[in-house]
Amino acid sequence: MSDALYHEAILARAKDTAREGRIDGATRTATLDNPLCGDRVTLDFALSGERIDKVRHFVRGCALCRASAATLAASLEGAGRGALAANAGKLDAALAGATDDPVWQVFAPVGRHKSRHDCVRLPLAAARAALADAG
Amino acid sequence: MSDALYHEAILARAKDTAREGRIDGATRTATLDNPLCGDRVTLDFALSGERIDKVRHFVRGCALCRASAATLAASLEGAGRGALAANAGKLDAALAGATDDPVWQVFAPVGRHKSRHDCVRLPLAAARAALADAG
Amino acid sequence: MSSASAALRRQFPILTPGLAYLDSAASAQMPVPVLDAVRTFETSQRANVKRGVHRLAEAATEAYAQARGRVAAYLSVPADEIVFTGGTTASINLVAHAFGSLLKPGDEIVLSGLEHHANLVPWQMLAARGGITLRFLPITGDGRIDLSALPATLGPRTKLVTLAHVSNVTGAIVDTAPVVAAAKAVGARVLLDGAQRVPHGPVDIGALGIDFYAFSGHKLFAPHGVGVLWAKAELLDAMPPFMGGGEMIARVELSGSTWAKGPAKFEAGTPPIGAAVGMGAACDWLSGLPWAAIAAEESRLTQRLLDGLQATPGVRILGPSGLQGRAPVVSFDLAGAHPHDVCQIMDSKGVALRGGHHCAQPLHGRFDLAGSTRASLALYSDDSDVDRFFEGLAEARRVLL
Amino acid sequence: MSSASAALRRQFPILTPGLAYLDSAASAQMPVPVLDAVRTFETSQRANVKRGVHRLAEAATEAYAQARGRVAAYLSVPADEIVFTGGTTASINLVAHAFGSLLKPGDEIVLSGLEHHANLVPWQMLAARGGITLRFLPITGDGRIDLSALPATLGPRTKLVTLAHVSNVTGAIVDTAPVVAAAKAVGARVLLDGAQRVPHGPVDIGALGIDFYAFSGHKLFAPHGVGVLWAKAELLDAMPPFMGGGEMIARVELSGSTWAKGPAKFEAGTPPIGAAVGMGAACDWLSGLPWAAIAAEESRLTQRLLDGLQATPGVRILGPSGLQGRAPVVSFDLAGAHPHDVCQIMDSKGVALRGGHHCAQPLHGRFDLAGSTRASLALYSDDSDVDRFFEGLAEARRVLL
Ligand SMILES: Cc1ncc(COP(=O)(O)O)c(C=O)c1O
Ligand SMILES: Cc1ncc(COP(=O)(O)O)c(C=O)c1O
Numbered sequence A, B: 001m002s003d004a005l006y007h008e009a010i011l012a013r014a015k016d017t018a019r020e021g022r023i024d025g026a027t028r029t030a031t032l033d034n035p036l037c038g039d040r041v042t043l044d045f046a047l048s049g050e051r052i053d054k055v056r057h058f059v060r061g062c063a064l065c066r067a068s069a070a071t072l073a074a075s076l077e078g079a080g081r082g083a084l085a086a087n088a089g090k091l092d093a094a095l096a097g098a099t100d101d102p103v104w105q106v107f108a109p110v111g112r113h114k115s116r117h118d119c120v121r122l123p124l125a126a127a128r129a130a131l132a133d134a135g
Numbered sequence C, D: 001m002s003s004a005s006a007a008l009r010r011q012f013p014i015l016t017p018g019l020a021y022l023d024s025a026a027s028a029q030m031p032v033p034v035l036d037a038v039r040t041f042e043t044s045q046r047a048n049v050k051r052g053v054h055r056l057a058e059a060a061t062e063a064y065a066q067a068r069g070r071v072a073a074y075l076s077v078p079a080d081e082i083v084f085t086g087g088t089t090a091s092i093n094l095v096a097h098a099f100g101s102l103l104k105p106g107d108e109i110v111l112s113g114l115e116h117h118a119n120l121v122p123w124q125m126l127a128a129r130g131g132i133t134l135r136f137l138p139i140t141g142d143g144r145i146d147l148s149a150l151p152a153t154l155g156p157r158t159k160l161v162t163l164a165h166v167s168n169v170t171g172a173i174v175d176t177a178p179v180v181a182a183a184k185a186v187g188a189r190v191l192l193d194g195a196q197r198v199p200h201g202p203v204d205i206g207a208l209g210i211d212f213y214a215f216s217g218h219k220l221f222a223p224h225g226v227g228v229l230w231a232k233a234e235l236l237d238a239m240p241p242f243m244g245g246g247e248m249i250a251r252v253e254l255s256g257s258t259w260a261k262g263p264a265k266f267e268a269g270t271p272p273i274g275a276a277v278g279m280g281a282a283c284d285w286l287s288g289l290p291w292a293a294i295a296a297e298e299s300r301l302t303q304r305l306l307d308g309l310q311a312t313p314g315v316r317i318l319g320p321s322g323l324q325g326r327a328p329v330v331s332f333d334l335a336g337a338h339p340h341d342v343c344q345i346m347d348s349k350g351v352a353l354r355g356g357h358h359c360a361q362p363l364h365g366r367f368d369l370a371g372s373t374r375a376s377l378a379l380y381s382d383d384s385d386v387d388r389f390f391e392g393l394a395e396a397r398r399v400l401l
Helices: A007-013 A062-078 A083-095 A105-114 A114-131 B008-014 B063-076 B083-095 B105-111 B114-131 C003-009 C032-045 C054-073 C088-097 C123-132 C149-152 C175-187 C232-239 C264-267 C272-286 C291-310 C337-349 C361-366 C381-401 D003-009 D033-047 D055-077 D086-100 D121-128 D147-152 D176-186 D235-237 D260-264 D272-285 D291-310 D339-347 D361-366 D383-400
Strands: A029-035 A039-048 A051-060 B029-032 B039-048 B051-062 C082-085 C108-112 C131-137 C159-163 C189-193 C213-216 C229-230 C248-254 C254-258 C313-317 C329-334 C354-358 C370-375 D082-086 D108-111 D133-137 D160-166 D189-193 D211-215 D227-231 D249-253 D256-259 D315-318 D330-333 D354-356 D371-378
Touching: A007 A062, A007 A105, A029 A114, A039 A062, A039 A114, A051 A062, A062 A083, A062 A105, A062 D339, A062 D361, A083 A105, A083 C213, A105 A114, A105 C229, A114 C054, A114 D339, B008 B063, B029 B114, B039 B114, B051 B063, B063 B114, B063 D256, B083 B114, B105 B114, B105 C159, B105 D272, B114 C337, B114 D055, C003 C291, C032 C054, C032 C272, C032 D033, C054 C082, C054 C272, C082 C088, C082 C264, C088 C189, C088 C213, C108 C123, C108 C291, C123 C131, C123 D256, C123 D361, C131 C149, C149 C159, C149 D339, C159 C175, C159 C272, C159 D121, C159 D291, C175 C189, C229 C232, C254 D121, C272 D272, C291 C313, C291 C329, C329 C381, C329 D086, C337 C354, C337 C370, C361 D249, C370 D121, D003 D291, D033 D055, D033 D147, D033 D272, D055 D082, D055 D272, D082 D086, D082 D260, D086 D121, D086 D189, D086 D227, D108 D121, D108 D330, D121 D133, D133 D147, D147 D176, D176 D189, D235 D260, D249 D354, D291 D315, D291 D330, D291 D383, D330 D383, D339 D354, D339 D371, D339 D383
Parallel strands: C108 C131, C108 C159, C159 C189, C189 C213, D108 D133, D108 D160, D160 D189, D189 D211
Antiparallel strands: A029 A039, A039 A051, B029 B039, B039 B051, C082 C229, C213 C229, C248 C254, C313 C329, C329 C370, C354 C370, D082 D227, D211 D227, D249 D256, D315 D330, D330 D371, D354 D371
């Protein structure tokens, strides 16, 4: 039996390399570390005003972190900047076991494992840092 | 019932003021503190060569410390300097419950109370400091 | 003795019928809920915290975080302002180094003449290291910090005022409002040494308007070896770390390192996990107790001690003679008898007291004494303790005087 | 599994049949004799130490002194050279401040590239404070300190060489003789971080010719929150105190203070008494164990881990491939799998491992990794743990690769 944490859907997300990489001349970028494990996430954004044209993630981290980064990038691309807060709310709900959002509910099994919450939250924190007080 | 520690003989020694005080122009003197309780013992000696002519003790301390100082002073006066080591040995034996020395065996009940060993040893330590490396 | 307090007392297995434990200001005893919380941690949750993802590591990390939350709740502060340390002494040394390193030669720190050595020696060491000047509020005849000296003692160079919330010798509770007002007026920070305050009920730290608060687990019915420093988040941010090592870093390279944020920055190395869990359990247990009733009982017993001592020839009480602004800590001098002799004889009657300078030599110097004898109460104290105390005191007087 | 080791294992109530606890290098578990010693202290001897003359205070003081003696016996050193601290990190910070304050700008300290952050960050902080230069011995490809660099790294300005006795990542045991000889030749002192050495049997510290030794209770089958600094008496004499407060003073006046002698000078405040009693009980228990047999068993299990890992595709072991000069700590990288994912999946099989940088980021940098997965053994480890480890590893590979 594999740990429910590592079900097919989450592993597929972790292996989703569609938006992996960097953006040359990104409008916004941020790199964040998780000091407890040394993991590192970089998120690059190409913006047109409030609209997010393109997102790339570059993760040195665990499968959960990579799955979260890929999920976030896919959710934000083409959306407005406000979509970040909405997605963060959906992840929180998934961790609390209180969502049926088709995109984020794959992270629901992480809810029971507090030590891994930071892994899935790190990409959202990096996005928040990158998009903060934009003008 | 009074604690066996504070029996008549030891209290009598504590109240023995025969050699209490200081010696003007003492040949040797030393003051020691017990840092744990703030108690302080001063021992003054008047020596003629190896012979101890006179001893005075000045104690700010508990009854056990005063009794020990008075006992030591009485034992050393008129003796040679070597008598200090002999008396220290007798006190150690008394604390170990292994003596019938008529002078020091009054301290035998202190043996059971490790926290008070320093109280009765402080005067001997002061004497040792005063008489150390004498020429 | 009320049946409520009898039920409380039964929670403390060490308090056997023959024992009048009146030394709670040195270390208070541990109730069953705390003993059990520690045992449960050690036998079913024990692991190192934070970095681990296995079940025990998760359980330990959760228990440690819960402990921080429970302590924070007892003090009405956010959990991320609670730093676990080794004790009050370690907490104050942390501030003396971390906050102290932000000070400049010529800056001044204000203390009082009744401080425990833990709230004096670290500042003397900082003064020697950093060219800081210490200034002292004097002590009144009844063992209080003389707050009328605040205006003359504080000035534009004052950067910190650091005082015992409750004196461990006189029991005097400092009136914090004028201290905080005077400090604010000159832009100084305020640290309170709460070691003797927290065992007597929850403290609303936020309401005090202070900046730092320090205390120990072992006086708060928890294990030895854990303590707390509470500091405002802005100060935790502004201060450099004190000790270096694991857990307090963001990133380490051979050429240099950067620091974690929040309390972690000040918790270098593996923390005292089991002891912290015990402290959390103690705070949780204490938070549920009927404090108005307990305070009334502690006061009633303190009054009995004060009355009986005042009626005893040769006794001088070091501290306020009444209950106003006073914690249940009663120290006294018995003329002609040394505190250790008094304690020893009273011990033979089953009465546990403490004698000596109680780590407050300057205060005893102020009273022209080398030491004193102290009876200190806690929530489990009852009339039988006070009865035994006076029986023991009569015996000590009979033997020694 | 021999019946002797099965009997040992039964002493650890937390080691239930479903659990393969392979995280002892983070925190080892506590056996019944240690659990009981702590409980006995807390329920029948608990009081503050030293100053008290009542029965509990005498019992507590005696228990604390006995603990010091038991730790000293485990290390074959005099009891008055044992300083109780909060842990390895606190011990090393103590030396960095106390010994560090005797150094001058331009003096050098030699470390290695595999140190735990606890034996690196305090020296970086000292370097910044005191103008001290840090120099590093490099690490070999198999995770050992490269002692061939000693002559080029040590020089007349070297005042201290401070190294892990055993690496908490690679398990490499440092060869102390050439280190001590090289340090002696230039008049430098030697500190060994023994955190990962002491759980594997008594150490004759006197025979090593070193000056300081540091370790933690929680890795030695005792509570968290207590540690030891051993230092030569002459160094305890020469160094100023680190923290100030109660117990470490000779006399305190408002104008200044003087210090106690011996270990007391470095034990400011109420010590972690119950935890120290637990550590003494642990040392006492450990002193009576058949170490030749335990070492042989630890080696045999380590060999099984090494053999099985070497036969696993994609696995790279960080550390010596053989048993020579190696403690039972085995870290590895599984290509394409993150350590936390490996640990998490293996936890679902009841295997407790640790993943990450293990507070040794520079060492992982040396290997071009962010982290690794670590299995660490203790005297209670057995074949069932290793069996489960390989079952779990197979599952992790199946899921992740
Ligand atoms: C008022 C006060 N401050 C500080 C301390 C020191 O606490 P600890 O020894 O637990 O560090 C004590 C108790 O000893 C105290 O009563
Ligand atoms: C080699 C080594 N040194 C130092 C430490 C730090 O010990 P502690 O966290 O108990 O202070 C550890 C363990 O974490 C270690 O393995």
